[in-house]
Structures are given as C-alpha cells and as structure tokens.
Amino acid sequence: MTGPSKALAWCIGLAVAAAAITLPLYANGYYLALGISILYFTVLATAWAMFSGPTRYVSLATAAFFGIGAYTAAVTGETLSWPLQLLTAAGVGAVVAAITGLSTLRLSGIYFIIFSFGLAELIRQLVIWYEVNIHKSVGRYLFSDITQEMLYWQLCALTALVFLAGFVLTRSRFGLALRAIGADETAARHSGIDATAVKLGVFIVSAVFMSVTGAIMAPRWTYIDPAIAFNPMISFQVVIMALLGGAGALIGPVLGVIPLVLLFEVLTAALPNHFSIVLGLIFIGIVLALPKGVVGLVDQVWRRERSKVTAVKPLSGGGTLLVAETVGKSFGGLRAVDKVSLDVRAGEILGVIGPNGSGKTTLLNMLSGALVPSDGTIRFDGAVINGMAAHRIARLGLARTFQLVRVMPDLTVAENVATAALFRGSRSSAAQESIHELLVMVGLGDMADSPAGDLTYIDQKRLELARALALHPRLVLLDEWLAGLNPTELETGIALIASLRARGITIVMVEHVMDAIRALCDRCVVMSAGVVIARGTPDEVLADPTVITAYLGEPDA
Amino acid sequence: MLLFDILLPGLVLGGMYALIALGLTLQYGVARIMNLSYGESLVAAAFGTLSLYSGLKLSPLLALVLAIPAAALLNWLLYRLLLQRLIRRSKDRGAQEVDSILVTFGVLFVIQGVMLVAFGGQYYSYSYLSIPVTVLGSTLAVNRLVALAFAALIGTAVYLALTRTRLGTAVRAVAVDPNAAQLVGIDVGQLAGLAFAFGGGLVAAGGVLVSMFLTFNASMGVVFTMKALVVVIMGGVGNVMGALVAGLLLGVVETAVARLVDPGLTLAATFALFLAVLLIRPTGLFGKAAS
Amino acid sequence: MTSTNRRQLLRIAGAAAIAAGFGATAAQAETDKIRIGYAISKTGPYAGGAGITTLPNYQLWVKDVNAAGGIKLGDKKLPVEIVEYDDRSSSEEAVKAIERLANQDKVDFILSPWGTGLNLAVGPTLNKLGYPHLAVTSVTDKAPELAKRWANATFWLGTSAQISNGLAELLGKLKSEGKIGGTVAMVSVADQFGIELAAAGREAFKKAGLTVAYDKTYPMGSQDLQPLLKDAIAANADAFIAFSYPPDTIGLTEQAQLLKYNPKVFYVGVGTAFPLFKGKFAANSDGVMGIGGWNADSPPLKDYLARHKAATGQEPDRWASSITYASLQVLQQAIEKVGKVDRAAVAKEIREGSFDTIIGKVKLKDGLLQEVWSVGQWQNGEFYALAPASLPGARAAVVPKPEWK
Secondary structure (H helix, E strand, O other): OOHHHHHHHHHHHHHHHHHHHOHHHHOOHHHHHHHHHHHHHHHHHHHHHHHHHHHOOOOOOHHHHHHHHHHHHHHHOOOOOHHHHHHHHHHHHHHHHHHHHHHHOOOOOHHHHHHHHHHHHHHHHHHHHHHHHHHOOOOEEOOOOOOHHHHHHHHHHHHHHHHHHHHHHHHOHHHHHHHHHHHOHHHHHHOOOOHHHHHHHHHHHHHHHHHHHHHHHHHHHOEEOHHHHOOHHHHHHHHHHHHHHOOOOOOHHHHHHHHHHHHHHHHHHHOOOOHHHHHHHHHHHHHHHOOOOHHHHOHHHHOOOOOOOEEEOOOOOOOEEEEEEEEEEEEOOEEEEEEEEEEEEOOOEEEEEOOOOOOHHHHHHHHHOOOOOOEEEEEEOOEEOOOOOHHHHHHHOEEEOOOOOOOOOOOEHHHHHHHHHOOOOOOOOOOEEEHHHHHHHHOOHHHOOOEHHHOOHHHHHHHHHHHHHHOOOOEEEEEOOOOOOOHHHHHHHHHHHHHHHHOOOEEEEEOOOHHHHHHHOOEEEEEEOOEEEEEEOHHHHHHOHHHHHHHHHOOOO | OHHHHHHHHHHHHHHHHHHHHHHHHHHHHHOOOOOOOHHHHHHHHHHHHHHHHHHHOOOHHHHHHHHHHHHHHHHHHHHHHHHHHHHHHOOOHHHHHHHHHHHHHHHHHHHHHHHHHHHOOOOEOOOOOOOEEEEOOEEEEHHHHHHHHHHHHHHHHHHHHHHHOHHHHHHHHHHHOHHHHHHOOOOHHHHHHHHHHHHHHHHHHHHHHHOOOOOEOOOOHHHHHHHHHHHHHHHOOOOHHHHHHHHHHHHHHHHHHHHHHOHHHHHHHHHHHHHHHHHHOOOOOOOOOOO | OHHHHHHHHHHHHHHHHHHHHOOOOHHHHHOOOEEEEEEEOOOOOOHHHHHHHHHHHHHHHHHHHHHOOOEEEOOEEEOEEEEEEEOOOOHHHHHHHHHHHHHOOOOOEEEOOOOHHHHHHHHHHHHHHOOOEEEOOOOOOOHHHHHHHOOOEEEOOOOHHHHHHHHHHHHHHHHHOOOOOOEEEEEEEOOHHHHHHHHHHHHHHHHOOOEEEEEEEEOOOOOOOHHHHHHHHHOOOOEEEEEOOHHHHHHHHHHHHHOOOOOOEEEEOOOOOOHHHHHHHHHHHOOOEEEOOEOOOOHHHHHHHHHHHHHHOOOOOOOHHHHHHHHHHHHHHHHHHHOOOOHHHHHHHHHHOEEEEOOEEEEOEOOEOOOOOOEEEEEOOEEEEEEOOOOOOOOOOOOOOOOOO
C-alpha cells in the first residue's frame, strides 16, 4: 500500500471509529440496539478469529465462555461492583479456558470442533445441575440501571481492546507462530515452536474477551438462565460471521458481522415467514461466491511484508556432536529400527543409505524427536534428547527437512522462514543475518513475498532448507532432500549442501542419489531391515558385498 | 432385576442414538461432509411420515420404504449440485470442512424454513406401535424396539458391506485417504456422492422411526445433529460398528445414571463420557490410532 | 397462511386509507389505523410454545377486530395494522425488535413475545419506552415484584406458587375426602419453570399434609424418561406430579401407559392442555390432570373455540390461549376507554379498569390477574378446570383416574 492511500485508509478508519463512538448521541434506540448487536458480535467474532483464524482450530466453545461471563455477572450481580464483576468474569473465563485448553488443544481438526461443542454443553449441564441442586433456582434476575448507551460504550471500549490485542498479536512472534501452527503443526514444532503453549496462551486471551462480552451483555436481558446464556446459536453465528468475513485477517470478522447482522434485520422485516428459507439460500450463494470470505476480495491489498526477524550465523563445534546408542523402535510387532548405534562428528556430512523400508526415515524421526525411541539413548551435544518434544530439540540446534516437503502454503516465503526464527534458543547478536540473506543463500532471494504455495518443487525444497537454517542449527537432518530433482537442479542442490558444510554445519543426510553420496559424504552408514549392515567411506561401503546383496535383494531400490 | 431394568431400556435408548447417527457416519466419515443440516433432514423425514400417516393412513413402516430412496436421491442431488463444487475447489481437508460447515448451515435454514411454512412452529406427535412388551421383566415399547432392531440390522449390514465387498473396500479407501484412493484408480467423487446419498437415506430412516415415539417440531433439528455427532465421534469417524457401539453405550450410561445417580445428570454424563473418550482416544473408541 | 392474512389486513388497511383519504387532512391520515407490532419466536426453541399459545391468538384477535371494523377511537373505528418480526428465540433479538418497532415502525402498541425469558428481557425496554406490556406467557414468582417495578407491565398466568398451591389444595381436599392417600411422587424439568413449581410444590404439599415420596429433576431435552418413571412407580405414590415441558409431558404419558402405571392422580405439566395431547392419546387422555384448564361450558369460550378453529385451523390450548386472547380484548377495551393513542393512560387503564372478556370479567390486582386456573383435567374430551375450587365454573375431579386402555 502506498503512503497516500494508507493515510486515506487511516482517515476513513478514524472517521468510522468516531462515528461509531458518538452513535448514542444522534441515533435512536433502534440504531443503538443494532449497534450493540454489531459490536457484540464483532468482539466475539474477532476474539474467535484471534485463535481460530491462524490455527484453523474451529472452536464451537464461544457460547461456553460467553455464558460463563453472563452467568458470573448474574451470580455476582448483587455483591460486587460492576468493574469487579467484569474482572471476575474475565478471571473465571481464563481459568476455564486454561483447564480445558490444556486438556483439549492437542486434539486437532474435527475432533477439536466437536470437543469444543461438547465442552459448551457439558458446562451448561453442570451449571444447571448446580443451580437446581445447590442454588435451588435456575434463572437469575439481574436488575441493573445500566442504560443502553452505557452498554454501547462499554462494548465500544471492549471492541477497541480486542482490536488492539489482535493487532499486537499479529505483529508479535506469537501471531506468526500461530499461523505456522495452523499451516502445518508438525513443521512448526520442528521449527522450534512450542505449539501447545502458544495455542493455550492465545486460546485464553480469546476466551477472556468472550467472557467479558457475556458479562457486559447480561444486565440487558434482566433474566439469565442457562438456555439464554449458553445458547449454542451464539457459537454457530460467530463462526459463520467470522468465516464469512475471513478469519485470517484482523479486520475480516467485522466484515462478516456487519453484512450478516444487517441482512438478518432486512430479512426479518421483509419476509418474517420465509426468513429462514431466504437466509439459507443467500447463505449458500455467499459461500459459493466468496470462497475466502469478504476479506479475500481485498486480500492482496493486505498482504505485505510482515517481519524483519533476523537469523544468527550457525555455530560450529568440535568433537562428536550426536551419538545414538542401541536405538530401536517397534511399531506393534514390527521392529522398524533395531539397536542402531552411530556417532556424528562436528563438521562432517554423514550419509545414511539403504533400500526402501530399511528404517532410515524412522531413525531420522527419532533423532529429530518426531518419534520417541522404544529403547536406546540419543545424545545431542552431550544432552540426552530421546523423548524430548520436537520443538525443544529444534531449539537446541538440531533442524530437519522432510521427505515430503512441508511448507506452509498460505504464508509467504519470508514468513515461512521467519517461523523458525521465532523461538531460537539463543539470541546471540554476534553475527546477525537477515532472513533475506538466508533466502539469498538458498537461492530464493527474489521470492521473499510470494506465497510458499506458488513455489516450484525445487524452490519449496530450498525454502524448507532455509527454514531449517533459520534455527541456526548445528546439525541438519536432510531426509531425501535431493530426491526428485532433475540433473541441473541436482548439481545446484549438491553445491548448496557443500556450502553448508563450508559454513560449519554438520549434516546427516538420508539419500538414494549415490552421486550425491559420493560427492558429499565423509562417512556412510548402510541400513537394511532396521539394522546397520555396513559403515565406512562411501567408496568402501558401496563396494561391500553385503550392501550390494541388500540392494539387489530389494528390487524396489 | 435392576440390572436388566437398566440394561434393556438403556440399549433401547442407545439403539435410537445409534440409529440417528448411522447416516452421519457415512456422510461425515466417508463423504467428508460435515453436514450441519443433518438434524433438519431427520425432522423433515419425521414430518413426512406424519403427513403420510395422518393424511393417507400410511403406516410409518411403509413410509420407510418411500422415505429412504427419496431422501437418498435428494441427498445425491445436493452432493452433485452443491457440495462437489466446494470439494473440488478446496485445497485441503481443513478448507473442505469449513466450506461444508458453512454451506450446510445454509441448507439447514432452507429445510427448517420450508418446514416452518408447511407445519408452523408447533409440536407434533402421534402414536404408532406404542405397545408394551415385557422382556426379562422389563417393559419396553415396540416402536422403540423396532428402532433398535433397525439400527442393529442396518449397522451390521453396512459394516459387512464395507468390510466384505469390493465396493465397500473402495469406500473405506476413500474414507481413509481420498488422495491415495484416487491414485489407485477409485472414482472418489462418485463414491463419496454415493456414500453421502446413502447416508441421507439412513437419516430419513432415523427420522421415520423416531417420529413414532418422539414429540417433535420444526426447530428441533440441532438436538439430533449434536447427538449424532457425539455418537459418530465417539465411535470413530467413518466406523459404522463404532457408531453402533457408541450409541448403545451412551444409552446404557444415561439410563444407569438416571437410575443409580441422579436423573438431572444424564446429559452431563453423556458429555463427560464423550469428552473422556476423546481425551483418552482422540480417534474414537474404534478409530485407528493416527500414525 | 399467515402471509395471506397479513396481505388481507394490508388490503383492508389500504382500503380504509383510501376511504379516509378523500378530503382527509394530513393529521387525520396519521390516525387512520392503529399500528400494532410484535416480535415472536417463529424459529428456535421457543417456536413450539409461541406457535400454539401466542401467535394464533394474535392473528385471531386482529382478524376479529378488523372484521368488526376496528378499534373505536372516539367516534370512528380504526382498523388494526400489524408489523411482525421473528425474535429467533433470542433475548437480544427480542430487545432489538422492540426498539425497532418503537423507533422505526413507530407502532402504536406492542404485543409481548412468548415465554418468561423473553418477556423479562424486553421488560426494561418496554418500560423505558412507555408501552403497555401484557406479559401473558410468563410464569414467575417474581411477578408481583416485577409488576411493582414496571408500572406498564401486567402478568396474567399467576405465579408458580399459585399454580402449586392450587394443585396442593386440590390434592389435600381429595385426601381429606379419602379419595387418595397422602403420598406424592414429583418430577420436574431442570428449568426455571420446573424448579420454581417444584420448590413451591414441596412447601404447599407439606402444608396440605401430603408427603413427597419421590422428588427428582431431569435435564431439558431428555429423550427417554422411562428410568425416572420407573423409580417414581417404585415410590408407590397416590399422585404422580410432573412439572414438565411439552415433549416430556407427551413422553411421560406415553411411557406411563406402556408401564401400565395407574396412580390415582396423574398430573403432567405444560402441554397437557394442548389439543395435541387429546389428539394423540384420545380416550386415554381422560382423567389426566395438568396445568391450566378452562370453563369449557361457558358460551363465550365455546364461541372462541369455534372461531379459533376456523381462523387458524387448529384448536387453542386450554391454558394460556384464552387468557392471551382475553388480554388482547383488555387492551382493545382500554384503548377505547381512553379514546386515543395515549400509551401511559392505556397502561394505567389496563391495570385499574375492569373488562368483559371471553374468560369473564377481568379486573387486575396490582398488575396481576388473580383468577387463574391452576389445575385442569381431561373429562370426555374437554379440559375442564378443577382448581382453585373457589372460582366460578370449577368442576369436581374424577378420581381415581380411569385405567389406561
């Protein structure tokens, strides 16, 4: 966006905000009520999208947190002052979000959707049971002298807060971390992101906003019972509005809220008896016509360079960097890797070769923390790392690429790399290097702002490598990184790997391309059927009769 | 015998849960469509049965014969005309799920709106096969027993069809990994459409059968959608046997809690059980562990 | 059907407008009709209740009024024009719709939504805007307090205590007559309505010398109440009392028949008075007691029943329907007495005046209708009122209830 148009956007934004804040001064009760509807859905949908947008965890628990807030206000209505009620609601919402988040956020996809809905229902049932058996009355009466104007301004303030929080979040490293998790959680973990902690934190923040909204709205309705407070329609409406607007951008949800609230208003008046049918048809039409939500229409405008996160030059060490001792892994009865021992010296390139199904990738998965070994020990730089979470291993300086490329297609090339730089173990500023330089190094210098999904296959591989390097690892595990490249690309690739070693990075590569093994590897380990059958220099092992038998016996190789 | 008196009514209630969930296991589990309008389709079938019964004096069991193919056809059309378009356009599972939630939310409103125009918002109920039978000292209603029997029968038949036939194997392949299925030459769109349509037929069957003993109105669909979802997820997505067992289990648990603990906690117990299953086995009781 | 009605109304209103238009001044044009608005649950969980008790009576009343030429203001009759919205069973939508009716449509009067929750939600707004609030379908023990707080509001179905007291009084009398023993099995839905009734019931039963042998609540939306019923049967009580909602009322009655459970008194909650109940259970409805009831032999109610059936294609329920209609008659008469669209005066008149309606003479006390039937019983296909016995037209209870056929 250019300077003048940016200024114009700011002016329009400020004018809209000013008009919204002063609404009670000139609008009648109906427009005020309409404004309240828009604001309260805006807060809910924006808070929802804060978590669910980037992570793509579609949550149906909005009603649960909204209801908790409303109920807290109703219960404490006679004992606490109004600000204290809001604080209590926020606190209760946060605690419930923390407890449920801890137990549920490891679920993903549809399981999370359903779980979040079940959660809302469970909380509602428990509240009812408590009210019936302990409090002996289900409905709560809340008589308050808060006028419609005051309520409106409270919601205005809350809206400002939620946008501020969202703005800060998207610009913080947590925001990018969340998007990385949404794009590919496995890749994110291997980039050093503690996915669970990041998700939990943002989930709590989002839940607090929902709870406070409930607490603010409650007095308006005089009477709060579980059916009103925990109305599942709220969850659905919020999801629909946010998705319609576009949950990926901060401004997205509000672009869904406004047209939908207005559409509801027009339809309910124009066609009170056919409201549902027309609404449904319009809805289907919108989904078909606007696949990325309203915000998708202006998506390109909003795309811009996000961060200038920098990377540190890889460190070089001496002696043995990685040791695996009698490491094994069983899947059910299948022994995929059996008592494999190996050591990797700092600065060398170690090749792991062997026919398909010999256990190479399983070994790599154990080294990088994607799989927990059934037995044996793995030490990285002296520390035992088996059983350690992938993101923690990554932060120690052990990075990897994947056999099947895992880039986050919706993020730009630069953002993909930036995800890895978010949570570095050390923040040494001795030798700083911008992401751009990293991209230049792998040959993606001029692609920084393209969506990663648009890259060619070799470029995606380059990107993956750059991302691994952004962790400034001491050791990089390359899983068939050269597979599928044409001869020219292969040459480039080999040169690139050689250049990494020149920078002091230790490399373990699983590879089928024997030319590359010969050209790059100092030593080789040959695996077959889960065990190591030969070790030595490339030339030695490739001449070994056992190795030849192993390969010939497996025509697939 | 209190044990039988809990077990049998529990199984009968559970049979109903399994029944209303069978269609969704196919629609969501195989065709990968998170159909939010599921419950509305079920209620629509109930209304259809009521009309046939009160208007033409047609027995609900005969209505079954009409409703299943009619609903299957409608669902097939829905899939081909609307849903397939979304599937083709979405890049990944996530996008497809979001799109199908959104668009079936629209469908939900349309079906509900049509029912409201035709029948208004009132409650409806009629009596059919409301005859007591005593089994092992426990009195049960024939209409509920029919629902249980139907659920068990169809559930087992679909299970066998999925595991023992070539078509079934192909359908399961689609459920597990649509891309891989495509690679081995399966026409995924065609099969998923078929599964969706058949699932729709089963929803209608559920609607017809529950209309014999439940009081319903045009706004009650969401209750059924949610119950079905809980059962499907508990049983393991796409696993018909799992849905059957999960449904029966829920029924028994609810009945046991009502008799032994506190009737006020039945629904809380359902959700607690559901959440516990999800936490311990995220892929459901019978789901395969994710590798 | 509703839309045709509305179109007809508009046509009538339009014709009236044209008629008035000849040589009419602008000021007259503004008062050539009375605009009445309401927001009602056409969708969502409340649609079931609104669709039987409230909406049909609004439609019937408008039809009746306009057929008679309209509401009389001074020396001319003005037809009624309707503005209607769907509140989608949401408190917030209901509040917003009221603001819209008052500020945008500038309607002359507003009719109330259905249900306790929505009536309480719109209460403060209607009070602030100064519209008379006929909160007919709200049953709450807070009603007297609310009526004090909101001078524009009136409550018509009695309090929970009134309903439970009526029931306890009836059971106490049956006990003293030796027709039943002294034990009661009670189940209630875990919603404000069920809880309040059960709480009031516990006290009232004790006062009437009855023992509660079984007392449990169940969650709203339970799909099988057989377990509950079995334990209630095991309690071996003389009277079975369920403070239930329509689907449960139907379910409990059906299960009781299956289990051949024949207590001397079988009382189920909301829904017993619905025509649906009679339609479904036919002869088996005989002897079943429930909330509400009416004096079915009264000619105005007989006439009302016929008109209701003709206008809406369905029979009214025998509890809140006739009271809803009566409340609208009260509104009409109050407007006519005041003689102009003066909402404060109309609200005052509703509270203080006395009116002739289909349910007899209505005179509110402190904003509450006092003469409310609390117990009815199906007898020969009609749901007769039994209690309170002090009200004119109360019938004697048939006890024990005939066995299920």
